[in-house]
Amino acid sequence: MGRYYPHYLRHSIATHLLQSGxxxxxxxxxxxHRHLEATQVYAKVGAHQLVGL
Structure with missing residues (x-):
């Protein structure tokens, strides 16, 4: 089983929330986060994932 770090959890949560709308x-x-740019690092969502939202 792979190792998991808090960064992965934050990225997964941010991506899930964005995909949920x-x-x-x-x-x-x-x-x-104070700045939107910091959130964008954790919340990278491909354009193909945004289709239909």
Whole structure:
């Protein structure tokens, strides 16, 4: 079994929230980031994943 780190959990949660329709600003607040650019690092979602949202 692979190793898991808090970074992976934060990335997974952020991606899941975005895919569920939560705005990037709300995800930023949820993760406790001050700047939107910090959230974008954790919440990278490919354009193919956004189709249909």
């Amino acid at each position: 939560m705005s990037l600003e709300y995800v930023r607040d949820f993760l406790g």
